[in-house]
Amino acid sequence: MTDKIYDLGAGFWNVRGSFLKDGITDMGGQCSLIKLESGRFIFLDSYALTGDVREQVMALTNDGKDVEAVLNVHPYHTVQCAQMAKDFPQATFYGSERHRKQVPEVQWSDDLVESDAVAQRYPELEFAVPEGMYYIAPEESVHTGSLLVYHPASRSLHVDDTFEMPPSKLVNMVQLKINFQMTTKQALKDEPNAGKIYCDWVAGLAHKWRDTSNFCVAHSGLVKFEMGEFEKALLATVDAARPALEDS
Known part of the structure; x- marks a missing residue:
C-alpha cells in the first residue's frame, strides 16, 4: 500500500499507509497530523513516515521542529513508536501503560494519553x-479498546480498531455501514450490565459527534460521510448489536 496524506481542512491531515501483519498481510495503518491554534503540531498515533509523505x-x-507531541491513542499500536521518537526527538510522547511496557526505549510522558x-x-x-469495555483487556489478543479523538473544526474522527468499516473498495459508493471490531464482546468488562453500558x-457518541464527516479508521481507510450519515450509521450498528452484547 502506497503512503498517502489527505488534507481534510481546518488543520487536519490523515496519513494512510501500510502495516504488515506477520510480515505478510498488509492490514493498513494511519496517523493524523493536527495544527494547533498555537501554530504548532501534534500527531495522533505513530507511523514510520517515508518518501513523499x-x-x-x-x-x-x-522539518519536524514544530511537532510538540505524539498522542499514541491505541494501547496495542506500538510497533512504530520507536521510529516516530527518532524522527521527532523533541516531541513529548504520550501513551498508555502498555506503551510504556512494550516500548521502554521511548521516553514517555508521566501523563497517560x-x-x-x-x-x-x-x-x-x-x-x-x-465505557463498559476494557481499554487494555486482560486477554492480550483483544484489541478493541482505544482512545477515540474528534476534531470539531474539520469534523474528523480518528479511531483505531474500536469501530471499523466493511472491507469493501465500494464502501463509499454502495453503503455507509460501521462495524464493531470482532472482539467487542470479549472486550466487555466482567461487570453487570457492561454490554448495555457500552451500547449506551x-x-x-453517535449523537455527540453526529457532524462527523471524515471517518479515519486504522485498518479500513478514510471514509467520507454526508451531514447526518455518521449518526445514522453508528446508531444502526449499535441497535443491531445490542441483543448479543447485552446478553453477555
Whole structure:
C-alpha cells in the first residue's frame, strides 16, 4: 500500500499507509497530523513516515521542529513508536501503560494519553474512552479498546480498531455501514450490565459527534460521510448489536 496524506481542512491531515501483519498481510495503518491554534503540531498515533509523505509532513512542520507531541491513542499500536521518537526527538510522547511496557526505549510522558491532563492540554480536540469495555483487556489478543479523538473544526474522527468499516473498495459508493471490531464482546468488562453500558456509550457518541464527516479508521481507510450519515450509521450498528452484547 502506497503512503498517502489527505488534507481534510481546518488543520487536519490523515496519513494512510501500510502495516504488515506477520510480515505478510498488509492490514493498513494511519496517523493524523493536527495544527494547533498555537501554530504548532501534534500527531495522533505513530507511523514510520517515508518518501513523499514524509517530505510533505516535514515541510508543514518546519522539518519536524514544530511537532510538540505524539498522542499514541491505541494501547496495542506500538510497533512504530520507536521510529516516530527518532524522527521527532523533541516531541513529548504520550501513551498508555502498555506503551510504556512494550516500548521502554521511548521516553514517555508521566501523563497517560487517556488522562484528563492531556485532554485539557488540547482543547481543540474531544476525547472518549469506551465505557463498559476494557481499554487494555486482560486477554492480550483483544484489541478493541482505544482512545477515540474528534476534531470539531474539520469534523474528523480518528479511531483505531474500536469501530471499523466493511472491507469493501465500494464502501463509499454502495453503503455507509460501521462495524464493531470482532472482539467487542470479549472486550466487555466482567461487570453487570457492561454490554448495555457500552451500547449506551456508543449511542451517546453517535449523537455527540453526529457532524462527523471524515471517518479515519486504522485498518479500513478514510471514509467520507454526508451531514447526518455518521449518526445514522453508528446508531444502526449499535441497535443491531445490542441483543448479543447485552446478553453477555
